[in-house]
Amino acid sequence: xxxxxxxxxxxxxxxxxxxxxxxxxxxxxxxxxxxxxxxxxxxxxxxxxxxxxxxxxxxxxxxxxxxxxxxxxxxxxxxxxxxxxxxxxxxxxxxxxxxxxxxxxxxxxxxxxxxxxxxxxxxxxxxxxxxxxxxxxxxxxxxxxxxxxxxxxxxxxxxxxxxxxxxxxxxxxxxxxxxxxxxxxxxxxxxxxxx
Amino acid sequence: xxxxxxxxxxxxxxxxxxxxxxxxxxxxxxxxxxxxxxxxxxxxxxxxxxxxxxxxxxxxxxxxxxxxxxxxxxxxxxxxxxxxxxxxxxxxxxxxxxxxxxxxxxxxxxxxxxxxxxxxxxxxxxxxxxxxxxxxxxxxxxxxxxxxxxxxxxxxxxxxxxxxxxxxxxxxxxxxxxxxxxxxxxxxxxxxxxxxxxxxxxxxxxxxxxxxxxxxxxxxxxxxxxxxxxxxxxxxxxxxxxxxxxxxxxxxxxxxxxxxxxxxxxxxxxxxxxxxxxxxxxxxxxxxxxxxxxxxxxxxxxxxxxxxxxxxxxxxxxxxxxxxxxxxxxxxxxxxxxxxxxxxxxxxxxxxxxxxxxxxxxxxxxxxxxxxxxxxxxxxxxxxxxxxxxxxxxxxxxxxxxxxxxxxxxxxxxxxxxxxxxxxxxxxxxxxxxxxxxxxxxxxxxxxxxxxxxxxxxxxxxxxxxxxxxxxxxxxxxxxxxxxxxxxxxxxxxx
Numbered sequence: 044x045x046x047x048x049x050x051x052x053x054x055x056x057x058x059x060x061x062x063x064x065x066x067x068x069x070x071x072x073x074x075x076x077x078x079x080x081x082x083x084x085x086x087x088x089x090x091x092x093x094x095x096x097x098x099x100x101x102x103x104x105x106x107x108x109x110x111x112x113x114x115x116x117x118x119x120x121x122x123x124x125x126x127x128x129x130x131x132x133x134x135x136x137x138x139x140x141x142x143x144x145x146x147x148x149x150x151x152x153x154x155x156x157x158x159x160x161x162x163x164x165x166x167x168x169x170x171x172x173x174x175x176x177x178x179x180x181x182x183x184x185x186x187x188x189x190x191x192x193x194x195x196x197x198x199x200x201x202x203x204x205x206x207x208x209x210x211x212x213x214x215x216x217x218x219x220x221x222x223x224x225x226x227x228x229x230x231x232x233x234x235x236x237x238x
Numbered sequence: 239x240x241x242x243x244x245x246x247x248x249x250x251x252x253x254x255x256x257x258x259x260x261x262x263x264x265x266x267x268x269x270x271x272x273x274x275x276x277x278x279x280x281x282x283x284x285x286x287x288x289x290x291x292x293x294x295x296x297x298x299x300x301x302x303x304x305x306x307x308x309x310x311x312x313x314x315x316x317x318x319x320x321x322x323x324x325x326x327x328x329x330x331x332x333x334x335x336x337x338x339x340x341x342x343x344x345x346x347x348x349x350x351x352x353x354x355x356x357x358x359x360x361x362x363x364x365x366x367x368x369x370x371x372x373x374x375x376x377x378x379x380x381x382x383x384x385x386x387x388x389x390x391x392x393x394x395x396x397x398x399x400x401x402x403x404x405x406x407x408x409x410x411x412x413x414x415x416x417x418x419x420x421x422x423x424x425x426x427x428x429x430x431x432x433x434x435x436x437x438x439x440x441x442x443x444x445x446x447x448x449x450x451x452x453x454x455x456x457x458x459x460x461x462x463x464x465x466x467x468x469x470x471x472x473x474x475x476x477x478x479x480x481x482x483x484x485x486x487x488x489x490x491x492x493x494x495x496x497x498x499x500x501x502x503x504x505x506x507x508x509x510x511x512x513x514x515x516x517x518x519x520x521x522x523x524x525x526x527x528x529x530x531x532x533x534x535x536x537x538x539x540x541x542x543x544x545x546x547x548x549x550x551x552x553x554x555x556x557x558x559x560x561x562x563x564x565x566x567x568x569x570x571x572x573x574x575x576x577x578x579x580x581x582x583x584x585x586x587x588x589x590x591x592x593x594x595x596x597x598x599x600x601x602x603x604x605x606x607x608x609x610x611x612x613x614x615x616x617x618x619x620x621x622x623x624x625x626x627x628x629x630x631x632x633x634x635x636x637x638x639x640x641x642x643x644x645x646x647x648x649x650x651x652x653x654x655x656x657x658x659x660x661x662x663x664x665x666x667x668x669x670x671x672x673x674x675x676x677x678x679x680x681x682x683x684x685x686x687x688x689x690x691x692x693x694x695x696x697x698x699x700x701x702x703x704x705x706x707x708x709x710x711x712x713x714x715x716x717x718x719x720x721x722x723x724x725x726x727x728x729x730x731x732x733x
Contacts, residue, residue: 046708046711046713046714046717048704048707048708048711050695050700050703050704050707051692051694051695051700055700055704057704057705057707057708057714059717059718072709072718074705074708076701076704076705076708077701077704079697079701081701081705083705083706083709084709085706085709085710090601091599091601091616092598092599092601092653092655094706094710096702096705096706098702098705102698102699102701102702103696103698103699103702105698105699105702106702118702120706121599121601121653121655122655122706122710123598123599123655123656124598124710124711124712125595125596125598125656127711128595129706129707129710129711130598130599130655130656131703131706131707131710132653132655133699133702133703133706134650134699135649135650135651135662135665136650136662137653137654137655137658137659137661137662138703139658140703140704140707142707142711142713142714
């Protein structure tokens, strides 16, 4: 499953690719960033929050391991995290990036307040397995179904305790981004209180 | 014994970077140091910079630092023989200064009478006008309401119609043509009544594209008054200074010497003692007018220190202890150019909205001619409880070009992580050709707003930043590591 990282008000999708073309050294990870493939490693330096970035292909002169594997163009950066926030100081400017869990975001984007919870697909994919039936009461964290998107599987779990009220898909069904995967109804403890 | 007879232990009645700054000089002189610390500042560099941090309390953090009685009680309790008020808070509160002195504590600042005189805009203008110091020409309505409009026009356009009891930019109307005068007067009067319950208004010549030029004064208790040069503080946003420099750019020596002499005259006439700053408005045509006098040490004092080599806090302590100034006007040396940039927790792209966050890294740039005056450290929480200024980045150079170059490098290489700051924005100002040419005036930032905005990131740059962010994010890395190696097993594996 990919991750949204928001930078300067724009969300970008970043995910590891694990394709066989990866030829760089240990610690280097092949990434797809908005569909663009790069290989990168972030090596800790000796000072607090100091790191050295290796990236291939080099980006605007940043990073760059040459063909012989020489590392003399590593870019020194400063990085620190606070929960989902990442602060990066690169080439004299500081940037603030927010990691957004795609599933949580899709729910936030789609869910109206109150009533029932619809869990929607953050990306197109296919259902691998369905773990519950309509009418089942589930606890928070219970596995509802397993989906696969871009060769990676994700477990869809109940965000809160509830009752399954809609389950239109079965193993093998494919879906579009935004499609309702499963709909839960909150187990109300008080009358009329929105979820 | 300390270096200054009579001053053994000083209480700093302030916080943040100025408390750190004053403590540095106290330590240098062997004077015991104490400061008042609100619990929210308990982990701050200011609390750690002094020998004896003392807790103060209040309904809000700001109210604690404004509680004069509590502060004086603490000074007595710990046996402080002197008190330095810093800037802001109670620094220009004449009643507090008097109370400090009545408690037998040496007040590191000007006499209360001078604070009172210069703290009242109307009084200080009257005082200086009587002594022939140039002021922006103005006329009061109440002197003769029937002829007010006529007298206003005689000042010359453009005009500002202002509320006498006004402040904060309220109750001011700009008049650029005779036609606008009548309605502007009506509006100014009604706003004055509504906001200040006082309908008195006056008209003042409005200087378009003014420069803000101020002069640093030092005066001892023996009649000696010197100036330490002028500072140009024209780069401002919302009437707050962001960049200050000395000497003022594009100023001929004759004008410089006249402004500085006027400042000394004002200080002398007011029988001023200790450090102070006389502020002027400089019009594009070279005329200048007295604006006000600040009876305290100012935020931007480091640029003066770097060019003259004088420790202003030390001079304040010596003067307060009754010493004579150790140098005459002729002995003051001015060497090179210094520029200060105020790094603030705010987002210039969001109309300078204050930013909050937990500081994760504070790493000042180091190098030739650089000075970093900050009251911040990693782990500190930046909130809206206090002023958004985090630190001052100051650069000195043999000439203005070198100072600008060093300041730009200092802003790029200083790293503050955890909170949005205006550091990159400040660097863009310094990089602007009009700044390099010395074409500074108080409307600089709005005038160049479109050129000063954040550049859009190139796709390559964006990709690099995102790669770094992804490789730093714990969740992301866990996902990466969870996939079994080698990547040859196709099919189902749990993410």
